[in-house]
Amino acid sequence: MTEAFAGDAGERERLAVRPLTAADDDALHALMLERWGSTRMVSRGRVWEIPDLPGFVAERSEGWISYGHYRVEGDSCEVVMLDSPRPGHGGASAVLAAIADTARAAGCRRLWLITTNDNLHALGFYQRLGFALSALLRDAVTEARRTLKPEIGLIGENGIPIRDEIELELLL
Numbered sequence: 001m002t003e004a005f006a007g008d009a010g011e012r013e014r015l016a017v018r019p020l021t022a023a024d025d026d027a028l029h030a031l032m033l034e035r036w037g038s039t040r041m042v043s044r045g046r047v048w049e050i051p052d053l054p055g056f057v058a059e060r061s062e063g064w065i066s067y068g069h070y071r072v073e074g075d076s077c078e079v080v081m082l083d084s085p086r087p088g089h090g091g092a093s094a095v096l097a098a099i100a101d102t103a104r105a106a107g108c109r110r111l112w113l114i115t116t117n118d119n120l121h122a123l124g125f126y127q128r129l130g131f132a133l134s135a136l137l138r139d140a141v142t143e144a145r146r147t148l149k150p151e152i153g154l155i156g157e158n159g160i161p162i163r164d165e166i167e168l169e170l171l172l
């Protein structure tokens, strides 16, 4: 675990982080449909069927705290999905740390992800973990909604129209 992911170690120790397996498929599908209305995510003009990607879950006795999925391409690893059914317990930080460790072991030099312009909470969360803004894809969500994923909502967090993709990266 890198310094970037340092936090409340006491509570984090009680989180178990493990790779997702085929045995988790039903739970993952149900959770994603409940929380997102879809198992598909779009980034940079590509559609990803999340259950097809490798991922990790952080869990405690009460259930899943956070889960995340990634894909490795060349020397970069994209975090395609990160979601916390029970936020504020260090779950997303722990899942990101597991993905970063895996990416490093696979020889990656860069961890990156896409969030949307409305997601002010995520923009703060990632930057506090050491990520930096690396690209703005203006109107990318508008285009994805038109051509790839019509179920993307029009209005996001804080009443902000969802229009743009914002890329963040962490050098490993």
Ligand SMILES: CC(C)(COP(=O)(O)OP(=O)(O)OC[C@H]1O[C@@H](n2cnc3c(N)ncnc32)[C@H](O)[C@@H]1OP(=O)(O)O)[C@@H](O)C(=O)NCCC(=O)NCCS
Pocket (backbone or CB within 6 Å): 007, 008, 009, 011, 012, 065, 066, 082, 083, 084, 085, 086, 087, 088, 089, 090, 091, 092, 093, 094, 113, 114, 115, 116, 119, 121, 122, 124, 125, 128
């Ligand atoms: C953004 C999101 C993934 C963060 O997940 P989370 O599980 O709440 O994240 P963490 O608990 O690791 O960290 C959140 C905060 O809790 C704090 N925290 C609380 N308890 C903690 C603990 N035991 N250990 C570490 N951090 C803890 C962290 O410091 C962090 O503070 P910050 O938001 O001021 O940076 C979550 O809000 C979410 O699911 N949002 C909806 C989906 C989404 O936006 N995903 C990202 C889109 S790309």
